[in-house]
Amino acid sequence: MRTWSENYKSYKREHRASSATEPNDADDNASGDKKPLLTLGVSLSDNLTAIQERIGANGDMTIRQFHIAGHCQAALVFFSSMTDQKGIQENILKPLMLWRGAEARKSPAQDALLSEDVLIDLLWNEAIYINEGLKCTELDKILDLISSGYVILLLDKSDEGLAFAMRQIEKRGIEQPQTEQVIRGAREGFIELLDTNLSLIRYRLQSPDLKIETAPLGERTRSRVAVCFIEGIADPTLIEEVMRRVAKVDFDGIIDSGYIEQFIEDQPLSPFPQIQNSERPDKVVAALLEGKIVIMVDGSSFALIVPALFEQFFQTIDDYSERFIIGSLIRIIRVVALLFSLFFPAFYVSVISFNPELLPTNFAVAISGARAGVPFPAVLEVLIMEVSMEILREATIRLPQMIGGALSIVGVLVIGQAAVSAGLASPITVVIVALTTIGSFATPAYNVAIALRMLRFPLVLLAGMFGMYGVMIGTILIFNHLLYLESFGIPYLYSLITPKRAWASDTVFRAPIWWAGRRPGYLHPVDGTRLPNGTSKSYLDAIFKGKETRDEQETNHSHDPSGNRDS
Structure with a gap:
């Protein structure tokens, strides 16, 4: 899992706009210079001892030792309070203990396949019933994954480990947002789990152009932060600026999205907010379609929408539903x-x-x-x-x-x-x-x-x-x-310094939906047109046009003096 500094550098290399300013090299060096990490050894007992010493006394830490194929010592390390216990038994522990692939390969020509260095690849390809997993050799990374709800598989005589995504956190049901009540609109809002919130966004915005960049943030909490935008609509310069500001957040604990808001806003001393927050998925999707950027934090039910102008704070979904x-x-x-x-x-x-x-x-x-x-x-x-x-x-x-x-x-x-x-x-x-x-x-x-x-x-x-x-x-x-x-x-x-038509379209007054043919110009969207091909035609127009063509053909055939009709 990449850090936000790595996320920002990767995006800058791939999508940097020509008008964007260069970030400070000192900041990049400060965020990139890290002390060398300790790596795993080949002894299983030493690796387990090192993990126990670093984590300390925790009542919910579980170490399950067992044998694979009757001869290879292995161990699973995880926090029982954050993982799916039934899934671990059915999809990891049981398949590994019943796996006999090594015995089937016992021949002089295939002795090399039984070495512990290759055994991890065989287990991942033949025995594990998990979709998401990754190899890891650094001890600090393994500790971070365990704290995030991953299950770590360690083998004796191997300096590599396998991490499986088996996180399971109790969550509340999806309910109507209490702070944004509407008369006519959706009755579901974000909850505290980031994955559920992202699914609510993808449910409404089923497009491959929706991009989500995630990385942990916070020295202690390691809270997952997601930056969402639509590629091909959002301005690359704006995306880079948002990711740069998020990457510069240096704090030990990110508990809520409000923490990030206070770090990245332009004027922290102003009483007026410069970043809009919302717990409504439909409002967030509408902002993404305009070309804005959305920031979400695992553990918070509020999403941040940037940039935000003054008129946005007295607009609601009801204004557009009616x-x-x-x-x-x-x-x-x-x-x-x-x-x-x-x-x-x-x-x-x-x-x-x-x-x-x-x-x-x-x-x-x-x-x-x-x-x-x-x-x-x-x-x-x-x-x-x-x-x-x-x-x-x-x-x-x-x-x-x-x-x-x-x-x-x-x-x-x-x-x-x-x-x-x-x-x-x-x-x-x-x-x-x-x-x-x-x-x-x-x-x-x-x-x-x-x-x-x-x-x-x-x-x-x-x-x-x-x-x-x-x-x-x-x-x-x-x-x-x-x-x-x-x-x-x-x-x-x-909105007060724009032409009269733009000011009256969606500020104090709400213009008809069919007038909204273009996205807000102040966002500098890559694709500024909201109507297909820049016209008011829709997919239904093509259907009706095809029906009219067929009706005309039938009418012409009915008046054909010869009485012949095409099949």
């Missing part, structure tokens, strides 16, 4: 809710504190009467209510589902009413904070919703100090920051 008019309407509502949750509290504070003349007279008098008994200024009142709502929301998330639902109802109704009755907040402030919280729930991406919740507090402070000028200053700073951001070299607000 007709474009309904999809556009829902998306517009979602964008309005996003802006509402960010600016509404600051706008309220600025109007109440500095510019009450912007309100109708009757409404301003009603607000002043409601706030008559509140001892705090508007900015402090809003901040107290916002902090209380954030605490209540965090407590609701961490509690069990049944208790969390009851707590949210109690918090919204009882605590809000009690705060108004005690004079700690005015009714209009409770309404403003409640509407703001509901608007933040309409944002599909959790990480973007958190970013907006963070930026809401400095906007309220600026509004409390400078009024509408403070709101405008905060808005300009946020917008400039978004213009500065990039995701793998692509501007974060790319």
Whole structure:
């Protein structure tokens, strides 16, 4: 199994684009220089002793010694908690103990075949019922394979071992994603096993052009990381850049895909995410078909999609499953809710504190009467209510589902009413904070919703100090920051600097599917056309055309005066 540094170097040799930049040679040397590895000896007992000393005391480590063909000493080494016990007995242990190929070859002309150096090849070709296996001689590699769930076969008087893929891990069933609920769409999501997740992708994208590069990552965890892309669509320069960044990740433990996200993103200090995550296979396949790259980690149910622009975080599968008019309407509502949750509290504070003349007279008098008994200024009142709502929301998330639902109802109704009755907040402030919280729930991406919740507090402070000028200053700073951001070299607000037709095709509005004849230009796809041969014709057109031709021929034959017809 190759490392990510070897994966990146191999891809650079085979697919390097002419416009790609050269990686730092010092980094390549640092990743390639390794200390020499210890190799196996010819003594089985010494090899088993060395493995036991390196692994140490482990209650689930199993060493099964036996004889092959009645004379050759052998041993299987594996972790019982990570391997298929029944498969080992039926497909490895039983065939090896019953194998008599060596006895059939006992003749002076074939004595060389009985040597232990050739015996491993004979066992692999004649006795083992396993599809995946490899030879190994390095002790460190054998230890890594054992820790990954492989079964190692060692023979006496042989310095080679055979490793069989017999990993078996208990897994949960495929369920509907909890963080990306849809009304109309698939009801299955990723789980923690990488192989199962890759199968869900290949089930939807049955093309030989789908390429998956896998390698272990993490000095201690050795977690398998997969980079997925469609060859012939994805830009080779983008593929190389993604693999280069993943290869530079140097950390002892990769527990979740979020670890990799923090290492490879462009601006780690920005509150806005530059990499999209999803646990929906259909969403991942749609991104691959656009020419994007997907990163998956064994043990994580979230896939990373790169590059990611700002508008992607308020788009859902429902937008494309429904007709474009309904999809556009829902998306517009979602964008309005996003802006509402960010600016509404600051706008309220600025109007109440500095510019009450912007309100109708009757409404301003009603607000002043409601706030008559509140001892705090508007900015402090809003901040107290916002902090209380954030605490209540965090407590609701961490509690069990049944208790969390009851707590949210109690918090919204009882605590809000009690705060108004005690004079700690005015009714209009409770309404403003409640509407703001509901608007933040309409944002599909959790990480973007958190970013907006963070930026809401400095906007309220600026509004409390400078009024509408403070709101405008905060808005300009946020917008400039978004213009500065990039995701793998692509501007974060790319859709705002594109021509009008491209901006309106799939941002705030969702254009009809039949308009999507080309893939996004900012990805520089190798094949930018999504329709066959660049036209709107499909395979059904050819069928209908052939049927019309046959109907015309039958009509012509029926009007033939001679009455002759072709057979």
